[in-house]
Amino acid sequence: MLFHEIDPEKFHNEYIPYTAEKNDMFIGCGKNEVLAAENEGMIVLPTVGEAVEAFGKDADGAGNGTAPKLSDFRYLFSIDERRFFALTDRETAAFGAYTWKSMRYLRITKPLSLSFAAAVGVQLHQWYQRTRFCGACGAGLVHADRERMMHCPVCGEMYYPTISPSVIVAVRSGEKILLTKYAPTHFPQSTHNAKATYALVAGYIEIGETPEQCVEREVMEEVGLRVKNITAWKNQPWPFSSTLLLGYFCDLDGPERITLQEEELSVAEWVERDQMPVRSADISLTSNMMEAFRKGEDPR
Ligand SMILES: [Zn+2]
Incomplete structure (x- = not known):
């Protein structure tokens, strides 16, 4: 769910x-x-x-x-x-x-x-x-009447609610999946235990790239691996960080040797399907994808 x-x-x-x-x-x-x-x-x-x-x-x-x-x-x-x-x-x-x-x-x-x-x-x-002042001219913004938008009465600039699309990536190698843990510095102000629990490779989609290109780039940046068979899974609006999360499964294309990006991650390791930790009922796409793999319900 x-x-x-x-x-x-x-x-x-x-x-x-x-x-x-x-x-x-x-x-x-x-x-x-x-x-x-x-x-x-x-x-x-x-x-x-x-x-x-x-x-x-x-x-x-x-x-x-x-x-x-x-x-x-x-x-x-x-x-x-x-x-x-x-x-x-x-x-x-x-x-x-x-x-x-x-x-x-x-x-x-x-x-x-x-x-x-x-x-x-x-x-x-x-x-x-x-969204109270215009980023272009500095004037105070006013509410639009007919849509969820703020606009500038001086220069006409318009501001719509912002979301940041991101990918979450489950990389497979046969019966194994790549699990990660964030580096402690990644959540300096976070009170939640993100750094203690397993996650998947993830990152923001950059200007000019498709979600699939983002999958390839993030996996290469975070763990130094090439992937293929990039297949869309579910997606999820995630209000806590104003993101739209797009889930992808993909397969390793090459050797399993990981090169960790240490500013981002403290752990990245291959875990066998039958050795995976069970995630309790959770509402996040990451948990959903990990559970789908553990139960053999991931797309092939
Ligand atoms: Zn303005």
Whole structure:
């Protein structure tokens, strides 16, 4: 089950400038955090109405804070009939039962549709936060009316939400797969244990190259190997890093001797299919690909 696979519910991100109503969902965003409560292990998000009431109170609850108007809430997307809004132009504080939860928390909580909504909401909110001034002329940007876009009233430059396409590559040699571990320096600020767990070769697609060319380049850069039979697998929007992950299986073309790129990786090794570590149920494409290989379900 990948993070975005919320069937039978459906994610709708077409932009419609709705005005919020009190029973719409509110995604309260901090810096890499989201406001949520928990009920019996399930994530609970506040409503717009709860946020209006809470922000209208001052610290002692007296009721003379500045409550946001419903029109201050920016429409983000819907899941089925549920609409999600954020306050993109003002600070959000924790209130009531809702506390700041980490992005890591969203990877392990249920239901998937709400944790996915929260993660994508934070992703969009961060884009709004970073897209306030024109990179061409420095003027303040304004929201477009009809699409999810910021534009410059002075020079006309337009800014759309940014995603970075990346590849994840499972390299096979017969019944073996190439597993890697990131170098500790690769995640200097990360609190999650990416450096301790196995991963696959991965990297960002560069300007001017196809995903397949990126597969060849990344494998050569990270482990010094040539590959062939590059075959597309699943793909995954990954809100935590604003990436679109494209999964590929491929086969080694040449000898198995690895030349490790040490700034990037601390470990790269060939592991037999029947010796592979079992990945617990996870929502990431890397885990999905490792499990597919372990179970012999990879494409040939
Ligand atoms: Zn400009």
